[in-house]
Amino acid sequence: xxxxxxxxxxxxxxxxxxxxxxxxxxxxxxxxxxxxxxxxxxxxxxxxxxxxxxxxxxxxxxxxxxxxxxxxxxxxxxxxxxxxxxxxxxxxxxxxxxxxxxxxxxxxxxxxxxxxxxxxxxxxxxxxxxxxxxxxxxxxxxxxxxxxxxxxxxxxxxxxxxxxxxxxxxxxxxxxxxxxxxxxxxxxxxxxxxxxxxxxxxxxxxxxxxxxxxxxxxxxxxxxxxxxxxxxxxxxxxxxxxxxxxxxxxxxxxxxxxxxxxxxxxxxxxxxxxxxxxxxxxxxxxxxxxxxxxxxxxxxxxxxxxxxxxxxxxxxxxxxxxxxxxxxxxxxxxxxxxxxxxxxxxxxxxxxxxxxxxxxxxxxxxxxxxxxxxxxxxxxxxxxxxxxxxxxxxxxxxxxxxxxxxxxxxxxxxxxxxxxxxxxxxxxxxxxxxxxx
Ligand code: PMP
Numbered sequence: 167x168x169x170x171x172x173x174x175x176x177x178x179x180x181x182x183x184x185x186x187x188x189x190x191x192x193x194x195x196x197x198x199x200x201x202x203x204x205x206x207x208x209x210x211x212x213x214x215x216x217x218x219x220x221x222x223x224x225x226x227x228x229x230x231x232x233x234x235x236x237x238x239x240x241x242x243x244x245x246x247x248x249x250x251x252x253x254x255x256x257x258x259x260x261x262x263x264x265x266x267x268x269x270x271x272x273x274x275x276x277x278x279x280x281x282x283x284x285x286x287x288x289x290x291x292x293x294x295x296x297x298x299x300x301x302x303x304x305x306x307x308x309x310x311x312x313x314x315x316x317x318x319x320x321x322x323x324x325x326x327x328x329x330x331x332x333x334x335x336x337x338x339x340x341x342x343x344x345x346x347x348x349x350x351x352x353x354x355x356x357x358x359x360x361x362x363x364x365x366x367x368x369x370x371x372x373x374x375x376x377x378x379x380x381x382x383x384x385x386x387x388x389x390x391x392x393x394x395x396x397x398x399x400x401x402x403x404x405x406x407x408x409x410x411x412x413x414x415x416x417x418x419x420x421x422x423x424x425x426x427x428x429x430x431x432x433x434x435x436x437x438x439x440x441x442x443x444x445x446x447x448x449x450x451x452x453x454x455x456x457x458x459x460x461x462x463x464x465x466x467x468x469x470x471x472x473x474x475x476x477x478x479x480x481x482x483x484x485x486x487x488x489x490x491x492x493x494x495x496x497x498x499x500x501x502x503x504x505x506x507x508x509x510x511x512x513x514x515x516x517x518x519x520x521x522x523x524x525x526x527x528x529x530x531x532x533x534x535x536x537x538x539x540x541x542x543x544x545x546x547x548x549x550x551x552x553x554x555x556x557x558x559x560x561x562x563x564x565x566x567x568x569x570x571x572x573x574x575x576x577x578x579x580x581x582x583x584x585x586x587x588x589x590x591x592x593x594x595x596x597x598x599x600x601x602x603x
Contacts, residue, residue, distance in 0.1 A: 183290070187309040196524055200533035206565030208487075208552040209533040211355065211508050213420050217479050218472065223423075226462045234458060242454040244446035246272025246430070250461040254416065254430050257464070260399060261387050262406030263414060265432045271441045272452050276385055276417040276429030279441075280307045282448070283346075283381055283413055283431065286440045288313045292345040293337050295378075297325050299511070299540030299549070301355045304348055304383065308542075314342060315542045324361035325349050327368035334376050346379040347372075352394075352401040353386035353507025356540050356551035360505050362395035366404050374411055380404060385417040385429075388473055390506030391481040410434050418460055420508075421473050426456045480508065486559035487552060490566035496574050501552070508555040511537075513548055514573065517580050520550040523572060532568040 171178040200207050230238055245251070251267035258265060273279040280303065288294065290312035296304065298317035308315050316337060319329045330347065337344050349369065351361040361369065373380040382404045390400055405414035417429035431441055445452070463469065484504060491501055491512070498515030512534075514520055520536040527533065537549025554562055 184310055184312050196528055199528055205531045205533050206557055206561050207533045208565050209535045210556055211553050212556045213424050214479055214555055215423050217475055222467055227459055230458055230462045238455045238458045242451045244451050245442045246452055247457040250457045253464045261403040263403050269432050271431045273429045274452050275427045276415040277303055279415045279429055279431040280304050282441050282444045284311045285444050288345050293342045295333055295347045299356055302539050305542055323365040324359045325369055327372050331372050344378055346381050348381045350383045352384055356509050357511045358502040358504035358509045360394040370404050370408055380412045382412050383415045385420050386507035388421055389477050392505035394505045428456050428460050483554040483559055483562055486562045487554040490563040494567050494570035508553050510552045512550050512552055518576055519547045521547050523576050527572045530568045530572045532565045
């Protein structure tokens, strides 16, 4: 072997620089335990696909294979199926985006679109501004392209535009190269916060003034329960107000099925060309089979009603979570009340550490994701993300009761001994696991 490594991984010294930032956190091992059925997992962001009409979907797939099987099982275009791109235009109408099929690139989940946009825009060291906290899967992508990630504080309206403008100026003053602003405006993962109309304009204005690309990630936009300043309509996408400066990412993972891995990017013309070339280099083309399944589903099934079914399911679960938190959590614990999506962000009483507490929580048969996973720099120990999308409401209530017991115990221990045990997470976010979604 030409490159001396170590016994665990003889290739360790041969990896590219960009692979060195790819680390698995120690909490991964705990999540293997957390997937046991007796553990209530408030950790995973898994959509409740059992709410789908699986018989109808099976018929759609059988029909597709019988009538158009030769096309469905063939290679397709790097940009994606044109019929589906046309339908995606209709799916985005409620968030105010008017897009021509040529503006759209279909991807293998929006995760791949995140990868492609970063590949096309970011050289090593380029700065990406993200919310504090931000989506773990996006942080993993930015790290893998060796971007400098700068977290910008959020308030109850989401990403703070004043702090964003300051962060951009400070980065420039340090000689860094700002490249893009990554934001999840609606039903944020993990913060459970939504930007209102004014806030969206303010953020767009900062991006425009600084000539920075705005990357708008919106997988949850159609899954709202409460009015967040847009009346009965879903939150209006930022892209709806600037088609030249914003790349918008959408996904069928939460509105249809995450297992089909179909998402998309809507981009200005030149960017779209680059994304298609980058996509061809990565995967040749997205799966025709998956795209045509989604396309037939949209054409033949009542998908708008199905989204209402999903939304109602998640609303009930959100209510179960918030009610149980209110009832059981000790004083000093606070949390966000999401108006849609899958997540609430909980702040522990001062002095408690969600990463250190996780083994104890899993012993008490409840799991969550510690806040550190949603920052690149090891901050976030006082926070945790709670997902209510997957467990039934009574399980959520039981999970919160268990978690409150653990927090209570931890408070007692801290009062008696100070913080005594720590589980060190490898610095920064790991590459995403199903539990960290
Ligand atoms: N962005 C955000 C904010 C997410 O929460 C997720 C998945 N949880 C994704 C992107 C990726 O979704 P997918 O690749 O399934 O479309």
